[in-house]
Amino acid sequence: MQNFDYCTPTRLLFGQGVVEKLPEVMSRYGKKILLTYGGGSIKKMGLYDMVKELLKEFTIVELSGIQPNPKYDPSVLEGVKLCKENDIDVILSVGGGSVLDCSKAIAAGAKYDGDPWDLISYKVKAQAALPIVDIITLAATGSEYDCGGVISRTATNDKIGYVDPLLYPVVSFLDPTYTFTVSAKQTAAGCADAMNHIMEQYFCEDSTILNDGFMEAGLKSLMVNAKKCIEDPEDYTARAEMMLTCTYGCNGIYSLGNSPTGWPLHGMEHVLSAYYDITHGVGLAIITPRWMKHVLSEKTVDRFVKYGVHVFGIDSHQDPFTIANQAIEATYKFFESIHIPMHLKEVGIDESRIDEMAKHVADNEGLENAWVPLLRQDIAEIFRASL
Amino acid sequence: MQNFDYCTPTRLLFGQGVVEKLPEVMSRYGKKILLTYGGGSIKKMGLYDMVKELLKEFTIVELSGIQPNPKYDPSVLEGVKLCKENDIDVILSVGGGSVLDCSKAIAAGAKYDGDPWDLISYKVKAQAALPIVDIITLAATGSEYDCGGVISRTATNDKIGYVDPLLYPVVSFLDPTYTFTVSAKQTAAGCADAMNHIMEQYFCEDSTILNDGFMEAGLKSLMVNAKKCIEDPEDYTARAEMMLTCTYGCNGIYSLGNSPTGWPLHGMEHVLSAYYDITHGVGLAIITPRWMKHVLSEKTVDRFVKYGVHVFGIDSHQDPFTIANQAIEATYKFFESIHIPMHLKEVGIDESRIDEMAKHVADNEGLENAWVPLLRQDIAEIFRASL
Numbered sequence: 001m002q003n004f005d006y007c008t009p010t011r012l013l014f015g016q017g018v019v020e021k022l023p024e025v026m027s028r029y030g031k032k033i034l035l036t037y038g039g040g041s042i043k044k045m046g047l048y049d050m051v052k053e054l055l056k057e058f059t060i061v062e063l064s065g066i067q068p069n070p071k072y073d074p075s076v077l078e079g080v081k082l083c084k085e086n087d088i089d090v091i092l093s094v095g096g097g098s099v100l101d102c103s104k105a106i107a108a109g110a111k112y113d114g115d116p117w118d119l120i121s122y123k124v125k126a127q128a129a130l131p132i133v134d135i136i137t138l139a140a141t142g143s144e145y146d147c148g149g150v151i152s153r154t155a156t157n158d159k160i161g162y163v164d165p166l167l168y169p170v171v172s173f174l175d176p177t178y179t180f181t182v183s184a185k186q187t188a189a190g191c192a193d194a195m196n197h198i199m200e201q202y203f204c205e206d207s208t209i210l211n212d213g214f215m216e217a218g219l220k221s222l223m224v225n226a227k228k229c230i231e232d233p234e235d236y237t238a239r240a241e242m243m244l245t246c247t248y249g250c251n252g253i254y255s256l257g258n259s260p261t262g263w264p265l266h267g268m269e270h271v272l273s274a275y276y277d278i279t280h281g282v283g284l285a286i287i288t289p290r291w292m293k294h295v296l297s298e299k300t301v302d303r304f305v306k307y308g309v310h311v312f313g314i315d316s317h318q319d320p321f322t323i324a325n326q327a328i329e330a331t332y333k334f335f336e337s338i339h340i341p342m343h344l345k346e347v348g349i350d351e352s353r354i355d356e357m358a359k360h361v362a363d364n365e366g367l368e369n370a371w372v373p374l375l376r377q378d379i380a381e382i383f384r385a386s387l
Numbered sequence: 388m389q390n391f392d393y394c395t396p397t398r399l400l401f402g403q404g405v406v407e408k409l410p411e412v413m414s415r416y417g418k419k420i421l422l423t424y425g426g427g428s429i430k431k432m433g434l435y436d437m438v439k440e441l442l443k444e445f446t447i448v449e450l451s452g453i454q455p456n457p458k459y460d461p462s463v464l465e466g467v468k469l470c471k472e473n474d475i476d477v478i479l480s481v482g483g484g485s486v487l488d489c490s491k492a493i494a495a496g497a498k499y500d501g502d503p504w505d506l507i508s509y510k511v512k513a514q515a516a517l518p519i520v521d522i523i524t525l526a527a528t529g530s531e532y533d534c535g536g537v538i539s540r541t542a543t544n545d546k547i548g549y550v551d552p553l554l555y556p557v558v559s560f561l562d563p564t565y566t567f568t569v570s571a572k573q574t575a576a577g578c579a580d581a582m583n584h585i586m587e588q589y590f591c592e593d594s595t596i597l598n599d600g601f602m603e604a605g606l607k608s609l610m611v612n613a614k615k616c617i618e619d620p621e622d623y624t625a626r627a628e629m630m631l632t633c634t635y636g637c638n639g640i641y642s643l644g645n646s647p648t649g650w651p652l653h654g655m656e657h658v659l660s661a662y663y664d665i666t667h668g669v670g671l672a673i674i675t676p677r678w679m680k681h682v683l684s685e686k687t688v689d690r691f692v693k694y695g696v697h698v699f700g701i702d703s704h705q706d707p708f709t710i711a712n713q714a715i716e717a718t719y720k721f722f723e724s725i726h727i728p729m730h731l732k733e734v735g736i737d738e739s740r741i742d743e744m745a746k747h748v749a750d751n752e753g754l755e756n757a758w759v760p761l762l763r764q765d766i767a768e769i770f771r772a773s774l
Contacts (some may be wrong), residue, residue, distance in 0.1 A: 004399070005405075006398070006401050007399065011393070012391070012394065013392050015391065119575075208608065209608040209628065210608040213608070214600065218600075220596050240609065244644060249415075
């Protein structure tokens, strides 16, 4: 087991109706709120009106239109400007992981005098950040329980995971009923994203009985519950289980003490969606089984056997490579069964920029240090196999 | 799934050598430290000298002699007095769960003008507490990651679980090498205690795939690693896995959203050890299989089947009651295999006070609301079956 230093101070308020506690929670952090959100979905479901009604005693400044794969320009820059101009006390993020990721970058930028990109690109370490409260409306990223966010700068095809312990939300409201209106497509993409967060931690050199069991349960929970959510979008229990399983995704709790893995799939996918603005979870689902095939070897086969037997219930009395290949096939079939397009071509990505993207990954993501090291050639092969 | 409100703000510093960070950590909380510990074990292993050397720039006041099943009188009262007299800034607890539990009661008492028993007995709600840092030397109670402590008042045979969110340690240092010197007997008792913490959450009306998998992994981790620790006390990996599995025991993370269970085994055992001062984990191990037999019914059998199949790998193609009884037998045999005395008579408890103790439990522990409700007669039967 590796040494670790772990602290997730976020308070989770979970369950139907918890948002009623919003005024009490917000009043601890101040009177002037920057309310951040995306498109119109929170208005359609009535959440926007409810939040405004609950917070009618507060001063609210709004930043709307935050997109999936949230953008440095305009969203982060606008949010920072609004915070500074209005002397904002606290940010309230209402939406999915993209809105929250964007809000985290704004929270740090609001307390920094220079260009916020200095912080996001790690040129400068943030010294303070505004407190962040969130209401999550999509089970996927786990941003509600971690201190990171992914920000895209379109001008340079950059998509950076910006992580700082200052950025844990102080309170995350998780009401599974707010995910009832999430489409089948987005539910599937969220499931793939969350499964990937676990797999990025599971496929490693060295784990424990505890962590393996926790992660295998997480993967099973996501597969069972995502299917239920797609069949019956208002299945409260399935939405709730899926939501909590996603929440643990990225704060490290699934794998405390495990050896580091380098998160190779996220490293590769971030570049795909930086270049083509595809849905993150879809990009991950497409490359995952191809990555698995690429890294399967005498050295890694035992891990795939464990995955296959424990997660998919594959018969353990077979040759290890047979089990491993069945496990990879089962992974592919699962994503296909929830109707994720499983080829890059289906989401508009062709051969033309593969070498350029592989170079970008190899130059920026440090995957030569991943569980199975990936060089430029490996990355290009995985992308090509995914076409 | 039930609604929940969860926050564990404690920072975990885990692994060999982490205690070197002690001066840096302590300096955030002040200069005047109350150092709490138990008998001489931390001196024997050199930890006491190391802590004193690391903290030579600080003012240290000491409270030693804190016993297992820590006592309100004298330990809590003395600790509170020392804090007030010396204007203590922060408590450093070095030892196992008993030292830390006692330190929590002291931390609250130090900020209260009246009799600390007012707080422990919930007559008065604490308004503040001193910050607590701990160095854990025994894997068992999970006190390093929760906000509760169990305090005994001998004069009244009371043993109360005192819980308050003010009492989360701010930092817990977990170096598995400090558990190398824990005896086989204490290692077994710690394992039984930690297994029980999980079982008290596992046996419930309603759980999730995620929580069940997490808890089943926790139980397996404890059984495998406790045996390894007993065979080779310096097996770092086994000590480390056992330590982390124990750490999650009581803060709720194993069962977020599960239906409440009433923690019946702890309710019963607290009275046994309040009356007879036996080792908590031993008392739990003895009554657990007898409780299981007592509550096994058509209504509960499915839960025992899941436990048997998933934790012990019992063949699932059998009659449910056969599987359940095999699971109960396997639980008993496991405790026996790590040399826990499995009869109350072996730890000095006879028939004489069983009815009195059963009444005490029934009157004070609220077990009529447990997963399977337990009345005075049930409790007495479980105690008698444990003789």
